[in-house]
Amino acid sequence: xxxxxxxxxxxxxxxxxxxxxxxxxxxxxxxxxxxxxxxxxxxxxxxxxxxxxxxxxxxxxxxxxxxxxxxxxxxxxxxxxxxxxxxxxxxxxxxxxxxxxxxxxxxxxxxxxxxxxxxxxxxxxxxxxxxxxxxxxxxxxxxxxxxxxxxxxxxxxxxxxxxxxxxxxxxxxxxxxxxxxxxxxxxxxxxxxxxxxxxxxxxxxxxxxxxxxxxxxxxxxxxxxxxxxxxxxxxxxxxxxxxxxxxxxxxxxxxxxxxxxxxxxxxxxxxxxxxxxxxxxxxxxxxxxxxxxxxxxxxxxxxxxxxxxxxxxxxxxxxxxxxxxxxxxxxxxxxxxxxxxxxxxxxxxxxxxxxxxxxxxxxxxxxxxxxxxxxxxxxxxxxxxxxxxxxxxxxxxxxxxxxxxxxxxxxxxxxxxxxxxxxxxxxxxxxxxxxxxxxxxxxxxxxxxxxxxxxx
Numbered sequence: 146x147x148x149x150x151x152x153x154x155x156x157x158x159x160x161x162x163x164x165x166x167x168x169x170x171x172x173x174x175x176x177x178x179x180x181x182x183x184x185x186x187x188x189x190x191x192x193x194x195x196x197x198x199x200x201x202x203x204x205x206x207x208x209x210x211x212x213x214x215x216x217x218x219x220x221x222x223x224x225x226x227x228x229x230x231x232x233x234x235x236x237x238x239x240x241x242x243x244x245x246x247x248x249x250x251x252x253x254x255x256x257x258x259x260x261x262x263x264x265x266x267x268x269x270x271x272x273x274x275x276x277x278x279x280x281x282x283x284x285x286x287x288x289x290x291x292x293x294x295x296x297x298x299x300x301x302x303x304x305x306x307x308x309x310x311x312x313x314x315x316x317x318x319x320x321x322x323x324x325x326x327x328x329x330x331x332x333x334x335x336x337x338x339x340x341x342x343x344x345x346x347x348x349x350x351x352x353x354x355x356x357x358x359x360x361x362x363x364x365x366x367x368x369x370x371x372x373x374x375x376x377x378x379x380x381x382x383x384x385x386x387x388x389x390x391x392x393x394x395x396x397x398x399x400x401x402x403x404x405x406x407x408x409x410x411x412x413x414x415x416x417x418x419x420x421x422x423x424x425x426x427x428x429x430x431x432x433x434x435x436x437x438x439x440x441x442x443x444x445x446x447x448x449x450x451x452x453x454x455x456x457x458x459x460x461x462x463x464x465x466x467x468x469x470x471x472x473x474x475x476x477x478x479x480x481x482x483x484x485x486x487x488x489x490x491x492x493x494x495x496x497x498x499x500x501x502x503x504x505x506x507x508x509x510x511x512x513x514x515x516x517x518x519x520x521x522x523x524x525x526x527x528x529x530x531x532x533x534x535x536x537x538x539x540x541x542x543x544x545x546x547x548x549x550x551x552x553x554x555x556x557x558x559x560x561x562x563x564x565x566x567x568x569x570x571x572x573x574x575x576x577x578x579x580x581x582x583x584x585x586x587x588x589x590x591x592x593x594x595x596x597x598x599x600x601x
Contacts (some may be wrong), residue, residue, distance in 0.1 A: 177567050178590045179260055184571070185587045189580040191291040191491035195271035197240050198291070200234035201578045210578075211235060214295035216290070228349070235288040239304040241584045242402050243311035244267055246430065249593035253594035262320055269315050269325070270522070275308065277334045281350050282528045283332075283339030296351035299356040304423050305340075305347055309333060310432050313379035316330065329383045337380045344487050345373060363396075367416050370404035370427070375429035378436040392441060408433075410448035413598070415501070417476040419457060419466060419471035421538050424545040424585075427453060442446045447551035454550040457543035460507040460592045464533070473534035487527075492510070495531050510562050511544035518573025533582055537566070541585040548592040555598045561592045 189197045200210045212222050212233035216287065220228035230236040246268045255259035278289045278296055285305045288296030315321055315328045340362075343352070347359035362373040374397060381389035397404055410429070410538040415485035416426070420444075427450060434446045474487045487495070496502055499515040523529050544563055547555040568578070570586045577583055 149292065173534055174483050174590075174594055175256070175258070177564075177571060178587075178594050181567055181570055181574075181587050181590055182260075183265060184269075184574060185580070188335045188575065189280065189583065194274055194289060194293055195267045195579060196238055196274070197245065197268075197578045197584065198234050199237050199241065201580065202291070204407075204578065214290055214292055217225075217290060217295040217297060218300070219342060220297060220564055228297060228299035229301065230287045233287075233297070235290050235295075236297065236301045237304070237581070238288055239272075239285050239308040240298075241580065243307035244424075244428070244588045245584060245591075246272060246311040247314045248312050248588040248595075250320070251595040252591040253320065254318065257600040261591070263337060265315070265318070265320055265588060267319075267564070272308070272311060272315075273328065275455055276312075276328075276543045277310075279350055281352075283335035283337070283351050285336065285528045286350065290552075299349055300349070300356050302360075302362075302368075302372060303358070303422060305336065306376055306429060307425055309376050309379050310428055313432060316383050316588060318402050326383075333380045333383050334386065335383075337376070337590060338504065340376070341392075353575075365403050365407065365528060367407050371426050371429045371433070374404060374408075379435050382436045399552040405442060405445065408449050409445045410452040414455070416453060418467055419542060420469045421534060421542060423457075424542045427546040427549045434551070440600060450546070451550045451555065454543070454546035454552075454555050458555070459507070462509055462512060462539055463503045463507060464503075468539065471531050471537065495527050498528075499531060499536065501531075507574065510538045512561065513540045513562055518569055518576065521573060521576040521578075533577075533579075537582045538585070541566075541589060544589050545585070545592070548589060548596060556593065557600075560593055560597070563589045566590070 166250065186197060188201050191198060191202060198211065201211065202208060204210060208513045210232070212235070216222065216224075217230070217235070220226060220230075222230060222232045227233070246265060249261050249265035249268060251288045252258070253265055264573050274289060274293060275285065278294065279286050279298075285300055285308045286296035286298065287300055288303060289294065312329045312333060316326055321329070340347070344361050346361035347356040347361050348354065349356050349359075355364075374393065377389055377393040377396070380386070383392055416423070430446060430450050430453070434443060435448065437446065439444050456467070456547045462468045465472075469490075470492075474492050493503060499517075501507060501512075501515060512535060517532055519531040520528055523532065540562065544566075547559045548563075550556065567590045570583060574583055574586075
């Protein structure tokens with residue numbers, strides 16, 4: 146009934162979005178963040194697993210919006226081979242719930258509010274299922290389906306790393322019981338052992354081939370340095386195993402400390418191009434910053450986190466050396482010979498209704514004002530991509546980095562924009578059928594709440 150009401154009056158209400166939501170101080174933000182969490186888990190959460198999913202589950206078709214378990218078992222989505230489950234609705238369970246769990250822990254510790262404690266416990270219980278649904282120790286699958294059994298057997302870097310970061314964060318939380326900590330230590334030990342066995346790359350469940358985005362982290366790149374050191378730091382911190390501590394030091398010192406050089410705020414250390422999924426790297430850098438004890442390295446990491454956030458906030462999103470266009474301007478199905486982006490002319494035509502142009506420099510924060518909740522139900526999938534992935538999704542990446550930066554002024558700078566995201570999701574979010582941006586709005590709101598409480 147509520148969804149029907151939104152469809153009747155939600156678009157009219159969306160027209161009022163230009164007026165800011167009343168901010169009576171921290172209490173108003175607290176109330177709205179809780180409402181957003183509740184709405185998100187009501188729409189995308191499963192009572193069976195305790196986890197949130199990529200597709201809305203409380204719509205007219207219920208669980209049928211997800212790929213069927215028998216197709217998941219075959220590694221298929223909508224009748225096509227898709228071993229990593231893109232489009233299935235269960236492809237990013239570890240990633241999205243991992244970011245959520247980290248943010249819930251931050252909000253709980255900053256506010257002491259029991260609502261965030263209860264919600265974090267729920268998500269952690271679901272993450273325990275992610276850890277144990279596969280018979281392969283140390284493998285983080287895509288899923289499970291709300292049936293608690295079905296999952297995709299091809300995973301990726303972002304699923305594994307975010308899962309490790311989230312369990313590490315819960316382990317540090319006062320919410321973690323002794324049994325929880327023992328479980329986390331055991332799981333992270335198994336994950337690290339499997340990664341080490343495969344030269345710090347990710348393999349599909351049976352180990353027969355490299356997983357999707359499963360390249361070895363031993364390469365000397367900023368991505369490799371970030372995830373390798375951050376995961377090792379988290380594992381050795383949780384397990385206390387001398388082997389991981391020694392390996393962390395050894396790999397960090399390799400080639401005269403080249404990996405640490407890559408994570409320094411020097412001009413040549415620009416991270417380009419950013420993608421719609423680059424928000425995972427500030428999370429890893431934050432884990433690394435919280436576990437590293439050497440003052441010089443901590444200072445270098447802090448400067449690097451700030452410089453990354455600054456570049457995400459200040460760069461032109463249409464500069465392909467700064468931001469990858471493929472994430473929002475995907476190729477047309479009938480243009481297989483153009484796998485990287487839409488044709489310039491077609492892209493300009495799709496940007497024009499939003500008041501945007503490839504030739505007009507635009508910062509991430511500027512995009513959010515172009516996001517239109519009315520277009521969440523647009524029939525043209527290309528318009529939805531511009532609206533949701535470009536105008537809402539890209540800003541979430543920059544805002545996530547700003548909220549996790551060492552300099553709190555960066556978080557304060559984007560606070561009005563995050564409040565705007567919260568407001569827009571509270572008004573029009575029930576028209577949103579895919580959970581990526583909803584998840585991100587919740588995560589950012591929790592981090593902002595924590596930041597503002599700590600500032601007091």
